[in-house]
Amino acid sequence: MRNVTSETLTDLLLNLSGPDTDPRVQEVLGALVKHLHAFATEVGLTHSEWRKGLELLTRAGEISDAERNEFVLLSDVLGLSSLVDMINSPDDCTSSSVLGPFHVLGAPQLPVGGDLIGDNAGQQVVVQGVVRDQAGAPIEGAVIELWQTADNGLYSGQDATQPDYNLRMAMTTGADGRYAVSTIRPTPYLVPTDGPAGDILNATGRHAWRPSHLHFIIEAAGYRSLVTEVFPSDDPYLDEDAVFGVREDLVMEFQPGTRAALPADIEARDRLDEGFSSVEFDFVLPPA
Known part of the structure; x- marks a missing residue:
């Protein structure tokens, strides 16, 4: 994988799935990966923006409990x-x-x-x-x-x-x-x-x-x-x-x-x- 590039990463990842992968899992997860990678490429996602997104998800987990689900919101x-x-x-x-x-x-x-x-x-x-x-x-x-x-x-x-x-x-x-x-x-x-x-x-x-x-x-x-x-x-x-x-x-x-x-x-x-x-x-x- 030492020669992987931004142009080849998506296909490389998708091809790592094993032969026993459920077809629907492959379809949904594969589409998610494709769109996430395309999104990052389209907007030229910076390290600080990426970290901000991870912080947002972390805070959503921290604020969620049995009576409020921030991920749903x-x-x-x-x-x-x-x-x-x-x-x-x-x-x-x-x-x-x-x-x-x-x-x-x-x-x-x-x-x-x-x-x-x-x-x-x-x-x-x-x-x-x-x-x-x-x-x-x-x-x-x-x-x-x-x-x-x-x-x-x-x-x-x-x-x-x-x-x-x-x-x-x-x-x-x-x-x-x-x-x-x-x-x-x-x-x-x-x-x-x-x-x-x-x-x-x-x-x-x-x-x-x-x-x-x-x-x-x-x-x-x-x-x-x-x-x-x-x-x-x-x-x-x-x-x-x-x-x-x-x-x-x-x-x-x-x-x-x-x-x-x-x-x-x-x-x-x-x-x-x-x-x-x-x-x-x-x-x-x-x-x-």
Whole structure:
């Protein structure tokens, strides 16, 4: 290898793979190497710039923990998360959207119709709908995770005043595929700018605002898992999302709610404020 040059290095590296290398690993890793090397050559990457990039990744690791993943946030603000979502979203199913850095495993299980409002301030809302397959049939046994910010724009885990798993839940659909939960309306918020992702936003003059949204993960046997988020139609940042998560089919409509119109299983129905809202939003999953 003593005669390797900048022109021959890429092919030399790619040809080092052994005969038992998985073809998909070779395809993905090979393309990554080609694009990384081409990027460094195109911009004439300097030693100081290279070191700065390594420092950015090191800081992302240092700031990440069980309640915040800075690598996910970096992927989000660079548009990679949304590009992967778009590539892998079938046209006739609910679109994928970014996971975000604040998903936490182990959310408590609620029955259909359960209450997340608790002691949380904010506009109350009942969110309900049906998980369906591509033919429109309800999916029984779909496990839904939902998580969101409190009225102050912070997730539990970011905010010491919130109890563990505040505004987070899991729910399993019955034979009718239905989910339903009472909660509060989420608010727009700034993604954290105290880490490498914030450095990129600040360096390029971009704002850090996200429109308000509800996060969902939906999993069901025999179907592809869906990671997505749903956005109010009247949010001021709907067309200015810092992480490019909004899709046309992920916009929900808040309507004035009435107790008389609510199903009997809405646990909080008799405690809801007079001005509560109602949202109906269905999800469509593709087969695995």
